[in-house]
Amino acid sequence: MLEIVDKTHDESRQGEAVAPQAGDTRVYTKKFYIESYGCQMNFNDSEIVASILNKEGFGATRNAEEADLVLLNTCSIREKAEQTVRKRLTEFKKTKKNRPGFLVGVLGCMAERLKAQFLEQEKLVDLVVGPDAYRTLPALIEEAETGQKAINVLLSREETYADISPVRLNSNGVTAFVSIMRGCNNMCAFCVVPFTRGRERSRDQYSIIAEATDLFENGYREVTLLGQNVDSYYFVDEQKDETVTFAGLLEKVAAISPLLRIRFSTSHPKDITDDVLFAMARHENICNYIHLPVQSGSTRILQLMNRTYTREWYMKKVDRIREILPDCGLSTDIITGFCTETEEDHQDTLAVMEYAHYDLAYMFAYSERPGTLAARRYQDDVPEEVKKRRLAEVVALHRRHTLESMQQDVGKTFSVLIEGVSKRSEDDLFGRNDQNKVVVFPKGNHQKGTYVKVKIEACTAGTLLGKVVD
Incomplete structure (x- = not known):
């Protein structure tokens, strides 16, 4: 997770x-x-x-x-x-x-x-x-x-494993993944997924709801709906003459119980709709957190990556999320040193980071993968030392943003789902708030799998620290 x-x-x-x-x-x-x-x-x-x-x-x-x-x-x-x-x-x-x-x-x-x-x-x-x-x-x-x-290694256009009940490995008994679709139709130039996992296909809504319901009845209190691009979920129910989009699926899973938290990953910026954002706003148990990979802040590089949006379009999507969900946590993926990336392109990425102020980011230097569109079309021509230097700048900026984001939460009170004992102290418990931030607080008599209100008293760049309040 x-x-x-x-x-x-x-x-x-x-x-x-x-x-x-x-x-x-x-x-x-x-x-x-x-x-x-x-x-x-x-x-x-x-x-x-x-x-x-x-x-x-x-x-x-x-x-x-x-x-x-x-x-x-x-x-x-x-x-x-x-x-x-x-x-x-x-x-x-x-x-x-x-x-x-x-x-x-x-x-x-x-x-x-x-x-x-x-x-x-x-x-x-x-x-x-x-x-x-x-x-x-x-x-x-x-x-x-x-x-x-x-x-x-044959790929399938139908396989979703919908009828197989997963064995929860290394489970904390509180949070679990539920796969809602497999494969990907987006041909991002840097990515191997369409070639290794095949074309996109959605799992039927009934098996998803049944799995999430079973998890809740067995004590789990959070599910993360998984897919390479969850926003393109699309299930046609011929019996009911109903088409279920991702927004509709979110509503159905959220209706299982107000005590069951819903998260999802990953969203492609081009596919996440206002319907999804409004569904999140309507249901308190759908967490205010969206993973929205930008990959690059340069329109030219985004076009080479085949991401199908511009920097301006992406920034407007961020605006829309903040308009409908003012407290939404936002995370991203960033690649530095993609083919032909210039210093100006790199500065564009830093500028988008400044604009979005991500709470969490997954950042890495470009690594050419055989068989991808980029490997066939472009030369991996950015020197390794330049990739690493740009990556270091991206990481440093993100660290500043995460610390600022954490500091803004000091003094606030959040509902936290307890996931277990803190790795650093047996006397503390940890969980996450609605925005997916880790919260650590004294154990007291509180139990894993329950919700508590925690007032934040201090923070690090990666963790909120507080105490339980009535």
Whole structure:
């Protein structure tokens, strides 16, 4: 899940290993270990994979040493992400020499992109499974157990895994992801997603509402609706002769209970509508927080990126959000050093940051990905030291903005959903407010999964500090 950060965001964040699900008393004959890298969609996919494997007699373990099957759910968004995964695979390859029957597999975006290289050239894995082929895992595992190399990376125009109930891995029991769609139709020049996850398709509204309802009835108090571009959600209900847009879906999920908080990610600026903003304004339990990636503040660079909007258009969208939702938290993605980016383009990006004053930003230097439109059309011609210098300037400006944003909240009182014990002190609890800011406060007698009112007394650049008030 996303937390407030004041440093360069790394999409290839360290993979997280699964833990057995709380309350699961079933006896499993085999064990699997899975590490997830990259975006929230990957972590949600790992929960789908866990559900499929559980039905085949595999139980989750945190210890790779005792696993019969190791899976890495991978990310291709940056070169560093792929380097991290390749290093881990090399480590597991050494383990295989001393473990007869031990299987290693790659899932996700790298599986789609580097299938032949993993299986044949480097012989790092036993099975390769793309994002739309997880239902075939049991058959692929059987094939790999015979010594054959097993692979399925076929993309689908229909697969949404709507009927599979995800196993909540590493869950805090309070917050959960709910996937509402898969794939992407936007051909942003820098992005591999359309090639690794396929075309856009929306999950039916009934399975989404059922999953969110089940989570609420099992004690969860926040769901994040996930998609590469949630605002383009579109479901045609032929039985009711009804078309459900994202705004309509938000309304339906919000109606489950006023105690269930709703978040969503990610929005494409061109697709988020006034209907969505008004739905957020009508429902107190739809959080006032929007992730609105800008990528660049230069119209020329945005056109090269195929983002389909100008800097002026984007700034007007920010104005509209603030007009309808005055207290809305705003976050973004920023790429520095995209092909042909000049110093003037870079200054345009800094200017848009000054205009929007983001509460949270994920910032990184451009990393060319093979197969993308940018790799085919443009030369990656901005020197690495220039990319890094511009990135450092973007990060420094964002740190100033986040500190200013936090300071403005000192003295205010927020409703906070308690997510657990603070990482820094056993005596403190933490949660997030409506705007997705992390709030830390003394534990007292308060319990995880409940709402409290917290008055903010101090802050850092990344955290609000306060105490519970009546």
